Amino acid sequence: MKKTFEETKDDLPYIGKHPNFESAYFVLGFGGNGITFSVIGMDLVSKMLKNEKHPLQEYFRFRR
Incomplete structure (x- = not known):
């Protein structure tokens, strides 16, 4: 099936930079929580673009 x-x-x-694509940011795999994770993704990527850390960054990184 x-x-x-x-x-x-x-x-x-997965939210952030992928190790194989350093010049791109990804916000992927929302599951059933698309609205919640898209807001978190926006906040995370916004911080990353400013070279700032987000407290949830490690939870959503690639290859975790």
Whole structure:
């Protein structure tokens, strides 16, 4: 059976820079919490663009 809805293994999205694409920022894998995670993603990427740390940054990084 083909799934039409996928999530990450830990149900959290990936937000930030991917190690293989240093000049791009990603906000991926919202699951069923798209509105909540999109707001968090906007806040995280906004901080990253200003070279500031966000307290949740480590929870959403790639290769966690």
